[in-house]
Amino acid sequence: AQTVTQSQPEMSVQEAETVTLSCTYDTSESDYYLFWYKQPPSRQMILVIRQEAYKQQNATENRFSVNFQKAAKSFSLKISDSQLGDAAMYFCAYRAFQGGSEKLVFGKGTKLTVNP
Amino acid sequence: DSGVTQTPKHLITATGQRVTLRCSPRSGDLSVYWYQQSLDQGLQFLIQYYNGEERAKGNILERFSAQQFPDLHSELNLSSLELGDSALYFCASSPQAGGSTDTQYFGPGTRLTVL
Numbered sequence: 001a002q003t004v005t006q007s008q009p010e011m012s013v014q015e016a017e018t019v020t021l022s023c024t025y026d027t028s029e030s031d032y033y034l035f036w037y038k039q040p041p042s043r044q045m046i047l048v049i050r051q052e053a054y055k056q057q058n059a060t061e062n063r064f065s066v067n068f069q070k071a072a073k074s075f076s077l078k079i080s081d082s083q084l085g086d087a088a089m090y091f092c093a094y095r096a097f098q099g100g101s102e103k104l105v106f107g108k109g110t111k112l113t114v115n116p
Numbered sequence: 117d118s119g120v121t122q123t124p125k126h127l128i129t130a131t132g133q134r135v136t137l138r139c140s141p142r143s144g145d146l147s148v149y150w151y152q153q154s155l156d157q158g159l160q161f162l163i164q165y166y167n168g169e170e171r172a173k174g175n176i177l178e179r180f181s182a183q184q185f186p187d188l189h190s191e192l193n194l195s196s197l198e199l200g201d202s203a204l205y206f207c208a209s210s211p212q213a214g215g216s217t218d219t220q221y222f223g224p225g226t227r228l229t230v231l
Binding site: 042046091104105106 | 118149158159160161164171172174204206208218219220221222224225227
């Protein structure tokens with residue numbers, strides 16, 4: 001079964017600094033997608049960034065970028081120039097397709113605190 | 117704002133009761149997914165509907181059921197409620213059944229409290 005592991009329950013960063021959140025996953029499939037979702041105190045789930053497994057180039061969205069290491073099954077999120085509004089729970093998620101349907105598996109999350 | 121709406125925002129009920137949660141997907145999205153987020157289990161996928169048909173099942177209890185209507189809105193029915201069913205229930209939608217460009221967008225959630 002596919003699993004997603006976020007080994008850091010909590011992280012903190014100073015405003016304007018850079019922080020990296022870790023995520024590893026386990027799968028035997030070759031075609032899959034990886035996501036980072038942000039859940040602020042409002043509890044809304046907001047898509048931050050996505051990565052297709054077949055792409056070697058790491059995805060980037062403004063201050064957010066990933067380090068995707070397919071062989072190591074690692075998918076970390078780097079937040080540059082951290083802002084107070086980045087404080088939230090961050091969930092790593094894995095999506096795979098099997099027989100026309102899909103499964104989405106989430107990690108347990110990392111709580112990010114941004115200190116002014 | 118993701119474009120996915122969920123009602124109600126909060127629901128408080130008693131054990132043994134039955135409730136219905138409603139979700140309207142983003143305009144044009146054909147798939148609806150339901151998730152449960154609880155403190156001990158984290159975010160768990162429950163079920164997916166695509167264009168009115170059940171597409172995939174996750175960790176959904178037999179006491180729970182869902183459906184997607186012709187206008188593509190979806191309802192999640194929870195019956196014989198137990199204290200452990202207290203959780204945040206998310207609905208998400210995506211354009212297709214899960215293709216290469218498909219991404220799920222989440223609604224604001226319904227917080228269910230079972231007393």
